[in-house]
Amino acid sequence: MSATKSTSTTGVRIVVAGDRGTGKSSLIITAAAESFPTNVPPVLPPTRLPEDMFPEHVPVTVIDTSSSLENRGKLADELKRADAVVLTYACDEPSTLDRLSTFWLPELRRLEVKVPVIVAGCKLDLRDEQQAVSLELVMSPIMQQFREIETCIECSAYKHIQIPEVFYYAQKAVLHPTAPLFDQEAQTLKPRCVRALKRIFILCDHDRDGALSDAELNDFQVKCFNAPLQPSEIVGVKRVVQEKLPEGVNENGLTLTGFLFLHALFIEKGRLETTWTVLRKYGYNNDIRLGDDQLLPPIKRTPDQSVELTSEAVEFLRGVFTLFDSDGDGALNAHELEDLFSTAPESPWNEAPYANAAEKNALGGLSLDGFLSEWAFMTILDPVLSVENLIYIGYAGDPSSAVRVTRKRRVDRKKQSSDRNVFQCFVFGPKEAGKSSLLHSLVGRQFSEVYTPTTEERYAVNTVDQPDDALAACDIAVFVHDSSNGSSWTRATELLVQVASHGESTGYEVPCLIVAAKDDLEPYPTAIQDSTRVSQDMGIEAPIPISTKLGDFNNVFRRIVRAAEHPHLSIPETEAGKTRKQYHRVLNRSLMVVSVGAAVAIVGLAAYRVYATRKNTSS
Incomplete structure (x- = not known):
């Protein structure tokens, strides 16, 4: 799903695909009409599920597909437009389950469909009970091979078993995806998620003592979930953390380590919506970056204008430099720079063109001049990225107050001076x-x-x-x-x-x-x-x-x-430029002579009229 797409306004588009006869259409009709169909058409038109079917009240449109060869092009188009894909197999036909790993999942990768996948075993009521197997046992190797699978579920449209759940899990995988937050192989939070949660923790730690007190925890709860925590609940949360991770709580409250542990715990228990609610309340999108509404609005400028940091932003950066120069040597080493950008999605200066662009001392440390120069450089090349990173590292002012658009270069030449602080x-x-x-x-x-x-x-x-x-x-x-x-x-x-x-x-x-x-x-x-x-x-x-x-x-x-x-x-x-300038000079001079001649003629005529009037009066 695109990070810029707003699912709350456009809704979630779920495409159902799978072998013929695996129960795709029956699954969709039963979910929409809450009754098993007697006559099922080969392929259903796009079907809108009731908005009150799920707690998020986000519109869900389900797209049925045909698996026939003649419709393969249309199927590919629908899959590429999907926010999530439900792949079906028939519980009473093991061969359709095998087809998931031999055809359908590889086909999604071939088409570069990078969305969550829900595997739904349909026709559960028709499976021979003598051949019942563990779903976890069967699906575990497939899920190891295809990490895009979010959930596996078995259902029966005929007996109304777990039909809404199929689309609930699909919608949830779109609204609260696992991939950006959690590395399932390593069973750890992903680095960008850790960085975002660290920034949120710092924003909530009002007294800057490195821990969230009971009052700060309560403020956080109210901001994110619109409900306070009872004192007993706060005690319970801290007890859970302390039992598993003693350093997660200290005398001042919940530490950053404990805060991160809690979110990892929520995700492991399938409560991804908790972490996503927190991230979105603080303005993050599905890429774990701040959304456009949190950043600098589009800058209007002509080709001969540039963008620079304001004195307010430069003073903020001077303070940041001093704060993170922990050894006080007047330079930021690699560790100090990483610490400084540890609340950004990643350090913006690790790659070209910023890597190694600025002055460094003999030990590889970035001086204050080099630090400010890198920011000036990033601002002139990509002002939106520059301001985004200012916000990540703690700039609390209006984003627009961090930059200014310089005067046009043509005006600089006319005024014979420049108002710029940075030039390329x-x-x-x-x-x-x-x-x-x-x-x-x-x-x-x-x-x-x-x-x-x-x-x-x-x-x-x-x-x-x-x-x-x-x-x-x-x-x-x-x-x-x-x-x-x-x-x-x-x-x-x-x-x-x-x-x-x-x-x-x-x-x-x-x-x-x-x-x-x-x-x-x-x-x-x-x-x-x-x-x-x-x-x-x-x-x-x-x-x-x-x-x-x-x-x-x-x-x-x-x-x-x-x-x-x-x-x-x-x-x-150039010679051509001089010739052109000489031509304009001659042309302007000629026009001036014509204008003066005309002015003289008019004045002469006026004088004659005055003279004639006087002559007539005197006679």
Whole structure:
């Protein structure tokens, strides 16, 4: 079932499938009409079960299917649209039970139908009592092989045995699925479920003493289930936990360990609705993530606007950093970072592009600058994910108060300054020009003689100190070339012209700088003349020579920031752009001459009329 689908409004769609003659239609009619049918059509139309049939009062639509070969395409379509599947076999025909594991369950996997499955043994009244076998014994190996099976049940439409229960279990498997919460093989809560329950526990632990007192437990009960706990019930809950898990209760109340133990116990006893009620009361969906209504609403912005954290969010993050820097060394090690994100579904920085994007110290710890840079990076790339994770780690403000949309870059250029605190720098250049070394140097990584080709996007993020607390500006492009290689320079120049031409044609001009890397090597013969000519012709700063190998960066990062702060000064112009601009200049001047001429003519006419009037008066 899709995590974004709301079953409370759309209802639950249950598809019944199985071999011909296994009792599919009789099962459906008996559930809907509460009576056994005398005449059963080959395939029923979609059937709506009474809403008061189940305690959740969620609409349930049951779809009957044909197992004939000519209807195999329609069957596949229905299965793919199902929220749950009921697979039937006939209790009096063992071969139909075998077909579940040899055909039906593999077919669901082939069709990639990833929904809960209920196995229903129909026609229980027809089974020979002499051949009665244990359902658990028969189904256990099948359920081991096919973990998607939620429940197995035997029923009889003719004798009205366990008919509503079949669809109750199917509906329950949709509304309260096991898979997201519990690992049946390991018999433990799944990591994402543990993380969500830990966050809920912390939210309920108002006095932050690491345990839920009787009053806090009662508040939790009222919030989730709209009913208080009696003192004797609280004592009973804590006694159950303490008997099985002594560390689950301390002098202050129920500990996190005890809280998690209780939920595992509920699930083991089949009371998944208890844990799901708690999760949904705190805004979680079927993927154990916060639902859209808990998160940042869609952000309206133009292509030349970006999203940044507000000062309120940054101050919150500074406090979080201090709180989780348990050893007080001014950096978050891997364990401290995992602890920080232990209330999120997973750490958002374990995978690309965030993994290893920021500055780390010699022991692999993330500094405060690196920590804030990672958040700034995540916000500019994926503001919704950034705010979602802020909420997971304890941000209690309105989600919209955590971010702001920056001014348009076109406005920045007109105003000749930027109001941004974060900017993106795109690094262009040919193979082996020194691009990766430049990125590594931004985050303090050592230079390596070994060349490693870049096969995918690579990121680096850090803070750059500027005098007078200057602001960062809009996006800026840096063109890196190997200063000892003429062809490298040629390719970098081609890229620069392409980017400049794109900006001139779209109106999204980008400030540009040229970086001449590998300054420790002998420059190619005409390097100075060529680079001076191109930079002067295009109206940008001369190439900045750097040597990553020697650690000589010529203030390149500050110069990038400084150029980005004043985006109107570093916009390159192509010959085509200059010609176009000259044409508009001439055209505007011509229009101005025409306008002035018209104005003179009008004034002259007015003066003549005044003169004529005076002359007539005087005569």
